[in-house]
Amino acid sequence: MFSTIAYDLSHLAGATVLLAGFVVLYQRRLLGVFRAFALQSLAVAAAAAWQAYSQDAPHLYVTAAIAFLLKGIAAPIALNWIVRRLDIHRTVETAVGIGPTMLAGVGLVVLATLLVLPVTVSSAALTRETLAIALSVVLIGFLVMITRRNAITQVVGFMSLENGLVLAAVGVKGMPLVVEMSVAFSLLIAFILFGIFFFRIRERFDTLDLQSIESFRGERR
Template sequence: MHGLDFDIAHLLAGSLVLVSFMMIYQDRIYSLLNTFALQAVLLALAVAWQAWIQGAHHLYASAALALVFKGTIVPWALHRIVQRLGIHREVEVVTGVVPTMLAGMGLVALSILLMLQLTESAENALAREDLAFALSVILLGMLMMVTRRNAVTQVVGFMSLENGLILAAAGAQGMPLVVEISVAFSVLIAMIVIGVFLFRIRERFDSVDLESLDEFRGERR
């Protein structure tokens, strides 16, 4: 494996982390969905590059699934849901952008330090560093879920978290193709369930802001 292979793999994995920060920064739902589609395209490129340098041809199918489902179908479906529900275009946040970005930087630093220490004895340096990037994407996805009140943006955070899991599996010498296919169909089923769930919330509460649910349960005054 040449040094260029490492550099490109790190560039693609690091770009996923950068786009995760871009998603946290977005204050418009449509911009957030477009940024998520960009992250999915970068994920497909990262997995395809791992397939090339590892000689693992089944990862090409994984990259294609990520591009088709995560980069095309899921963003399109979420765009349609947002349009049909007439959701307010601004992203409702729990805290400001600056504290969230600072928390995100702290999580990335923690991910790198933790993963590099835990995998210190590993022989594959590429897998070690890609796992650190993948954990960063996972934690940033969780941060988005915690700091966003709108149900749609929380769904995007969950999907971003899953992108980190796929990156980790591809970097750690890949995953069986049957697992990736099952994940893709699980995403489709989840999108159907999420769509029905969001429509029911909107019909019942006239909003998809999770604060409305808290008020209905009497948790907010």
């Protein structure tokens, strides 16, 4: 009985993470992107906490706490603050249209499912589907990074990719170094955020659009 609930709840959390990934994908405004990302991080935190409870692995609570505090609350606030401080243009500048991107995202989910389900026939059902969802989230995060021009959105894409990794890591029973991994990634992201702020790309280039950096470097062709 318990296992069915464990199954359903972890699926609910995983599906929420994936859904939030799609929400990130179709947002046209930066603030919306941040909110969707916050939702995703909270869902990851919930998934980690539930796994910690159901696997009886207390260290996963740490992962959940990190996801909740750093990525669910601190990172969106920091992003908002950066956008306000640097007065960044608040629309998402897309390289590929929203519609095709969504279609590509759906394709990636199909690919991930096709890949993971046959490979892991022997493992427990719980692990299999969580892994499929996590791989989809990773691929969609990657997709966000390459279809958006704005540096801030690329950072969000990277963080969302990392959410997928954490989701995969907490879903597998007995995976070592999960906590360390999430700490390391959080630190990395923190540094990227600080970097954006301190380098004040805005001041030098008047925009966070990477195209400007390229033209400054003289590499635009």
